[in-house]
Amino acid sequence: MTIEVKNIVKKFGAFAALDNVDLKVGKGELLALLGPSGSGKTTLLRIIAGLDWPDAGEVRIDGEDALGHGASERHVGFVFQHYALFRHMTVFENVAFGLRVQPRAIRKDEATIRARVKELLDLVQLDWLANRYPSQLSGGQRQRIALARALAIEPRILLLDEPFGALDAKVRKELRQWLRSLHNEIHVTSIFVTHDQEEALEVANRVVVMDKGRIEQIGSPGDVYDNPATAFVHGFIGESIVLPVEVTGGSVRLGGRPLNIAADGAASGASKLFVRRHDMQIGPAGTGSLEGAVRHVRSFGPIQRAEVTLSGGEGKTVIEIDAPRDRELQAGEIIGLQPRRYRIFAAQE
Amino acid sequence: MPTQSSFVTPATPMRAYASTADLAISPPSHREASDRARAVASPKDLRTEPAPVRFVIIALAVTFLTVFVVLPLVVVFASAFSKGISAYFSALAEPEALSAIRLTLLVAAISVALNLVFGVIAAWAIAKFEFRGKTFLITLIDLPFSVSPVISGLVFVLLFGAQGYWGTWLQANNIHILFAVPGITLATIFVTFPFVARSLIPLMQEQGTQEEEAAISLGASGLQTFFRVTLPNIKWGLLYGVLLCNARAMGEFGAVSVVSGHIRGETNTMPLLVEILYNEYQFVASFAIASLLAMLALITLVVKTVLEQRLDEGQTPRDDPRDH
Ligand SMILES: Nc1ncnc2c1ncn2[C@@H]1O[C@H](COP(=O)(O)OP(=O)(O)O)[C@@H](O)[C@H]1O
Ligand SMILES: [Mg+2]
Numbered sequence: 001m002t003i004e005v006k007n008i009v010k011k012f013g014a015f016a017a018l019d020n021v022d023l024k025v026g027k028g029e030l031l032a033l034l035g036p037s038g039s040g041k042t043t044l045l046r047i048i049a050g051l052d053w054p055d056a057g058e059v060r061i062d063g064e065d066a067l068g069h070g071a072s073e074r075h076v077g078f079v080f081q082h083y084a085l086f087r088h089m090t091v092f093e094n095v096a097f098g099l100r101v102q103p104r105a106i107r108k109d110e111a112t113i114r115a116r117v118k119e120l121l122d123l124v125q126l127d128w129l130a131n132r133y134p135s136q137l138s139g140g141q142r143q144r145i146a147l148a149r150a151l152a153i154e155p156r157i158l159l160l161d162e163p164f165g166a167l168d169a170k171v172r173k174e175l176r177q178w179l180r181s182l183h184n185e186i187h188v189t190s191i192f193v194t195h196d197q198e199e200a201l202e203v204a205n206r207v208v209v210m211d212k213g214r215i216e217q218i219g220s221p222g223d224v225y226d227n228p229a230t231a232f233v234h235g236f237i238g239e240s241i242v243l244p245v246e247v248t249g250g251s252v253r254l255g256g257r258p259l260n261i262a263a264d265g266a267a268s269g270a271s272k273l274f275v276r277r278h279d280m281q282i283g284p285a286g287t288g289s290l291e292g293a294v295r296h297v298r299s300f301g302p303i304q305r306a307e308v309t310l311s312g313g314e315g316k317t318v319i320e321i322d323a324p325r326d327r328e329l330q331a332g333e334i335i336g337l338q339p340r341r342y343r344i345f346a347a348q349e
Numbered sequence: 350m351p352t353q354s355s356f357v358t359p360a361t362p363m364r365a366y367a368s369t370a371d372l373a374i375s376p377p378s379h380r381e382a383s384d385r386a387r388a389v390a391s392p393k394d395l396r397t398e399p400a401p402v403r404f405v406i407i408a409l410a411v412t413f414l415t416v417f418v419v420l421p422l423v424v425v426f427a428s429a430f431s432k433g434i435s436a437y438f439s440a441l442a443e444p445e446a447l448s449a450i451r452l453t454l455l456v457a458a459i460s461v462a463l464n465l466v467f468g469v470i471a472a473w474a475i476a477k478f479e480f481r482g483k484t485f486l487i488t489l490i491d492l493p494f495s496v497s498p499v500i501s502g503l504v505f506v507l508l509f510g511a512q513g514y515w516g517t518w519l520q521a522n523n524i525h526i527l528f529a530v531p532g533i534t535l536a537t538i539f540v541t542f543p544f545v546a547r548s549l550i551p552l553m554q555e556q557g558t559q560e561e562e563a564a565i566s567l568g569a570s571g572l573q574t575f576f577r578v579t580l581p582n583i584k585w586g587l588l589y590g591v592l593l594c595n596a597r598a599m600g601e602f603g604a605v606s607v608v609s610g611h612i613r614g615e616t617n618t619m620p621l622l623v624e625i626l627y628n629e630y631q632f633v634a635s636f637a638i639a640s641l642l643a644m645l646a647l648i649t650l651v652v653k654t655v656l657e658q659r660l661d662e663g664q665t666p667r668d669d670p671r672d673h
Contacts, residue, residue: 051562071565078566084559088581098567
């Protein structure tokens, strides 16, 4: 089933939590909605699910106008950030809930319901917990039960709001892969919200980056990482070195000193140069258009991470670079630096 | 028999303080509970007072309780049985006594049932929705606790009395509210309204709307959500509110006294009859009825303690601390 969101605006008082959001999710897709806390991710999911109403815009599920229906009629599976399991029901009854509240005409008989719940508990590999209460489960288990409960109604689409947000790093990694393979198995159109870029890049086919109620970029995980559309995306996804530069004509200057790089069509004026940590080429002093003193080096695995104080220019700018360990850097050493790959964005006020 | 009530706005669930002449109710607060826990954890802190001081403090507390709580209770039962068991039961079997008991039960049943419905609706509205004038509504709910019951009764006299606002119209249509069962019921409903709402609001606020939203997104209708999700989550709190509401409804004196008209065998509730019989020097009969009210108080206390335990179990977040 497809999801189509058109020009959604949602205001809380004067504050626009969603500002003209446009989004299409294809059939069977697993889409990640990535953005910092407060960027409007939950609000967007709630509107799609029918738990909140937009001030303007359209929501279509499988081409059909969804805003004409309440949440209970939309057949949308929603996995809440804090699980929202029914605390007075056993795991079994939690999962069975959606089947038990179906209108009498289409409600299945008890045996069918039991079989279906069993099947779902098997799917999330927790059938041995059927008689426990939510309070007796670990966070990861609760999250999987919440997912099984949402899947019980055979939802047209599945919405997951930071499903692993409250879990520790290890469990999170496991569940991430598990979710990925589960999706391969059941192929329900899903939107997966996260504020963790690594999680988004790992789980999804396509990533939507949001900030301040707007969509900044939509693309494949590789795309948003390699070709960030805006300064925000560059800064939010992957670690970046950001330097204030001045673009005049085709040349780029840092603190009055020309950098030997092309402006790449960037408009003249105050700008920001974004370079990934590992895209800063290092060499002996004198090579490259930047120079700096190594302050501190930490090595782990195949890379060394160096803190470098840039010389020249106003004040002392300290940047962190990642370099391969083919030549060990020493603290105090003067090195030359040259951005290998970079992006220039106009500096916004 | 004076009746007074006071109310403390609860910060944590289940702290409706109500006292009537018949029973004093003060549920435990979580702070008290944690104080207790601390006391257990470090008993030495409490032993810093020298033994004689400790003895005096405990003795004072026990004496106070004995004089003001236990002694009156004992006196009630002693006086009730002072002429023997048969006198006690024949006093209760008097038509006037039976009529008072019947009336009290009827009024309590109606008020509790209506306040159960109103209370749940009010608490639901306040806890689960945002709307203008919400603070005002909360204040309004507390109103019956903040005015003297006599004033509450007088309001109904002003509305329905012969000289009252709607008095003429009611008389013309031959509808009896004042000095009749409807008036007594109305006054009782008014006075006992806050109990259910007040015991539910903090509980429902704490639970939030997440489970309801989950239920709705799973396809449940509004009614299904209420009966399958909301109600089971608040059932102990609701019973608690109903219990307090019932105790007050049966024990209410002030408001009922104003609207009842004291028609013998017709509009006297048990508390009113106690006073009337006492004023007529019928001590055994008076105290026999009073003993029923006292027993109601004792039963209420026991049930209340059980409910509080249930509530505490439900309250202590059963969430796994690892995840939060
Ligand atoms: N019910 C609400 N009332 C007022 N402001 C809200 C409400 N819900 C969300 N917001 C605001 O809208 C913005 C987006 O919130 P949310 O969608 O929860 O962000 P995210 O899920 O990306 O962290 C936040 O600034 C939040 O404070
Ligand atoms: Mg959120």
